[in-house]
Amino acid sequence: MNEEQWLKELLKFNEEDGKWSEKQIKILEAAIEMFAEKGYAATSTSEIAKRAGVAEGTIFRHYKTKKDLLLAIVMPTLFQSVAPFLAKEFAKEVFENQYEHYEDFVRAVWKNRYEFVKKYLPAIRVFWQEIAFHDEIKKQFETIFKTHVYEKFKKIIEHFQEKGEIVELPVESVIRLTITTIAGFFAARFMIMPDYEWDDDAEMERTIQFLMNGLAKK
Amino acid sequence: MNEEQWLKELLKFNEEDGKWSEKQIKILEAAIEMFAEKGYAATSTSEIAKRAGVAEGTIFRHYKTKKDLLLAIVMPTLFQSVAPFLAKEFAKEVFENQYEHYEDFVRAVWKNRYEFVKKYLPAIRVFWQEIAFHDEIKKQFETIFKTHVYEKFKKIIEHFQEKGEIVELPVESVIRLTITTIAGFFAARFMIMPDYEWDDDAEMERTIQFLMNGLAKK
DNA sequence: ATTTCAAGTGAGTACTCACTCATTATTGTT
DNA sequence: AACAATAATGAGTGAGTACTCACTTGAAAT
Numbered sequence: 001m002n003e004e005q006w007l008k009e010l011l012k013f014n015e016e017d018g019k020w021s022e023k024q025i026k027i028l029e030a031a032i033e034m035f036a037e038k039g040y041a042a043t044s045t046s047e048i049a050k051r052a053g054v055a056e057g058t059i060f061r062h063y064k065t066k067k068d069l070l071l072a073i074v075m076p077t078l079f080q081s082v083a084p085f086l087a088k089e090f091a092k093e094v095f096e097n098q099y100e101h102y103e104d105f106v107r108a109v110w111k112n113r114y115e116f117v118k119k120y121l122p123a124i125r126v127f128w129q130e131i132a133f134h135d136e137i138k139k140q141f142e143t144i145f146k147t148h149v150y151e152k153f154k155k156i157i158e159h160f161q162e163k164g165e166i167v168e169l170p171v172e173s174v175i176r177l178t179i180t181t182i183a184g185f186f187a188a189r190f191m192i193m194p195d196y197e198w199d200d201d202a203e204m205e206r207t208i209q210f211l212m213n214g215l216a217k218k
Numbered sequence: 219m220n221e222e223q224w225l226k227e228l229l230k231f232n233e234e235d236g237k238w239s240e241k242q243i244k245i246l247e248a249a250i251e252m253f254a255e256k257g258y259a260a261t262s263t264s265e266i267a268k269r270a271g272v273a274e275g276t277i278f279r280h281y282k283t284k285k286d287l288l289l290a291i292v293m294p295t296l297f298q299s300v301a302p303f304l305a306k307e308f309a310k311e312v313f314e315n316q317y318e319h320y321e322d323f324v325r326a327v328w329k330n331r332y333e334f335v336k337k338y339l340p341a342i343r344v345f346w347q348e349i350a351f352h353d354e355i356k357k358q359f360e361t362i363f364k365t366h367v368y369e370k371f372k373k374i375i376e377h378f379q380e381k382g383e384i385v386e387l388p389v390e391s392v393i394r395l396t397i398t399t400i401a402g403f404f405a406a407r408f409m410i411m412p413d414y415e416w417d418d419d420a421e422m423e424r425t426i427q428f429l430m431n432g433l434a435k436k
Numbered sequence: 437a438t439t440t441c442a443a444g445t446g447a448g449t450a451c452t453c454a455c456t457c458a459t460t461a462t463t464g465t466t
Numbered sequence: 467a468a469c470a471a472t473a474a475t476g477a478g479t480g481a482g483t484a485c486t487c488a489c490t491t492g493a494a495a496t
Contacts, residue, residue: 041257058444066484173425179402210432272475284455
């Protein structure tokens with residue numbers, strides 16, 4: 001997949017205007033790279049323009065402010081981050097026994113998000129760095145998480161608790177333990193120790209086994 | 219504990235010079251607060267001076283550059299973050315059966331680090347934000363982790379694996395799973411959802427049970 | 437061929453940044 | 467009280483900041 005393709009894919013939820021000029025994409029690419037490397041506040045618009053091979057004014061033709069440019073990166077990343085839970089078919093896939101066990105569900109989510117993280121890593125870096133400092137982003141995230149991710153996740157867990165497959169802890173705790181176990185791997189694998197020699201498949205097996213044992217009903 | 223006290227405690231590993239003037243402490247306090255709120259790059263030295271009730275020049279009398287000020291916050295926090303593993307008595311406590319089970323060890327670490335995180339939260343925020351952008355910090359962290367934390371952790375895990383208490387996964391995986399499970403709680407509790415109504419003791423119980431089941435030998 | 441117009445430019449603008457330094461205030465010593 | 471040494475000050479500095487705007491370009495529409 002070429003450089004432009006993945007970016008267009010990340011942005012495709014916003015297809016309403018659809019028409020991304022070449023320079024606009026170059027600007028986004030440069031901004032993502034530099035924000036990921038040095039952070040939003042430490043990156044100047046003149047540097048972005050230089051790396052994008054564009055005049056500084058061109059940035060402000062497409063994005064009213066520097067912050068608008070940040071949001072144009074961060075918001076699509078936010079939506080893609082929780083994409084599986086936003087899909088309509090998603091809940092059905094679970095309840096119509098496409099996933100017979102909680103483990104099947106976890107494996108599906110894992111693989112899906114693994115591909116996502118590998119593909120969009122720089123944008124995800126920017127997202128997680130800047131969510132700490134920008135309230136609009138944090139609030140958007142909270143809203144999406146509560147109304148989409150949490151609600152669906154809850155039903156899925158209650159489903160498998162009723163089936164007697166997983167332990168009868170509070171749903172919130174099961175969600176948290178599931179997410180931190182999966183996200184903990186991604187954080188270690190891609191953020192904290194990206195240069196360590198990982199055997200991704202083996203580590204996935206170990207982690208999922210650990211998670212299933214931890215949540216097993218005794 | 220008053221405001222100055224906790225800061226002095228955080229800094230005490232660096233007792234060689236020991237003499238912290240009142241203004242110097244005020245500057246550090248203000249810097250920690252503001253770096254935690256808006257980030258290092260987005261905070262100006264003039265703002266720090268104002269909040270500290272000090273002239274801007276005074277900052278540069280005590281810290282040669284703005285980055286020196288950052289390091290004066292971040293390095294002590296780095297050391298304190300892994301403090302239990304740096305203590306000489308630490309390994310003894312484990313091997314001389316002061317901790318009979320891996321669970322006892324995990325509980326001890328949990329409680330110790332829980333107090334630490336509660337106390338120094340803003341400094342820890344700054345540390346985790348800025349480690350992503352400053353190579354010196356990241357390298358220091360890696361060195362300390364490899365030579366102190368990892369080595370001791372490894373021996374402890376091998377000890378309990380030989381006792382047949384925990385599963386025979388690669389040590390690296392057991393360390394990672396243990397840390398991400400504990401750190402995952404702290405991240406959710408203090409960083410991502412600090413306003414949620416947590417029952418800390420109950421959640422600790424659930425999390426440790428989850429961890430021990432996940433790592434149990436079958 | 438002429439008009440139209442969005443896309444692109446880059447020098448210019450007002451302002452902020454980290455850092456300096458001559459001057460003043462405070463403290464300790466005799 | 468006189469002096470020395472140190473600490474603190476804040477106006478000043480030049481480099482850099484996000485953003486503007488009068489202008490150019492090129493391609494499509496008439």
